[in-house]
Amino acid sequence: QVQLVESGGGLVQAGGSLRLGCAASGRSMSSYAMGWFRQAPGKDREFVASIRWSDEKVRYSNSVKGRFTLSRDIASNSGFLQMNNLKPEDTAIYYCAADTSGGGSFWSTVYDYWGQGTQVTVSS
DSSP: OOEEEEEOOEEEETTOOEEEEEEEESSOOTTOEEEEEEEOTTSOOEEEEEEETTTOOEEEOTTTTTTEEEEEETTTTEEEEEEOSOOGGGOEEEEEEEETTSOOOSOGGGOOEEOOOEEEEEEO
16 A cells, blocks of 8 residues: 655745645655646546656656656655646646656556545636
């Protein structure tokens, strides 16, 4: 079992920044991947970014590429999503998830464990 706890959400003005954290416990993420997804009201959950713990390979969706940076810290078994130049359309609940196959897919169905989510609201 892997427990995931997100932190760092909040309200920010357009153009601002937020840093989300996801702390994993129960098992080491060393052979897994961590993904971030978001869901806005009335919309489907969408892929944001993923990172493979083994080689730090990162994937981004086109909508956040160049603005968001995903990293991981082995010592704390945590992932961090730095979000810069935020836009109102980034408003959503953000979820982190663990992919025990280690691939870091953009498909949400691949992920086995999910956090409870953290709200990000960007005002215009």
